[in-house]
Amino acid sequence: MKAIPDRIVTLGFGKHVRADRIVALVPIEEDRGPGRRTLVYVDGLPDPLIAGRTEGTILRDMVGVESGASELLRELQVQIGQVRPLLKSSIRSEAGLDLDELSRRITDLTGEQGSPRMF
Numbered sequence: 005m006k007a008i009p010d011r012i013v014t015l016g017f018g019k020h021v022r023a024d025r026i027v028a029l030v031p032i033e034e035d036r037g038p039g040r041r042t043l044v045y046v047d048g049l050p051d052p053l054i055a056g057r058t059e060g061t062i063l064r065d066m067v068g069v070e071s072g073a074s075e076l077l078r079e080l081q082v083q084i085g086q087v088r089p090l091l092k093s094s095i096r097s098e099a100g101l102d103l104d105e106l107s108r109r110i111t112d113l114t115g116e117q118g119s120p121r122m123f
Contacts, residue, residue: 006067007023007024007026007066007067008023008024008066008067008068009023009024010022010023010024011023011024011065011066011068013026013062013065013066014057014065015042015044015053015055015056015057015062016039016041016055016056016057017039017056019053019055021044021046021053023065023066023067025046025047025048026044026045026046026047026062026066027045027046027047028043028044028045028052029042029043029044029045029059029062029063030042030043030045030052030059031043031058031059032054038056039054039056040054040056041055041056041057041058041059042054042055042057042058042059042062043055044062074113077110077113078110080106080110081107081110081111084103084104084106084107084110085107087103092104
């Protein structure tokens with residue numbers, strides 16, 4: 005996952021930090037309670053900030069919902085690369101699903117080349 009540059013992340017209780025400046029999220033385990041959920045280490049600050057939100061929520065805000073979709077597309081592209089050509093042809097004929105075209109479209113959307121073909 006990659007933090008979205010210039011995105012402002014809310015830590016709770018009026019605290020906000022740029023997503024690309026956050027270097028670590030550590031859940032508070034002792035004395036955790038209202039307003040005390042996560043230690044947020046920020047580049048340039050000597051001490052962590054105490055956030056009133058969970059590390060998972062902060063992380064989702066840092067990378068955005070679209071990050072999960074991109075990871076899913078990349079995984080799908082890897083899986084497509086492992087399908088043998090004869091099976092791809094059969095799937096195209098029987099179901100009308102062109103896996104090579106899907107892989108090309110994923111590359112267009114993510115801007116990343118697919119993994120090398122296994123077969």
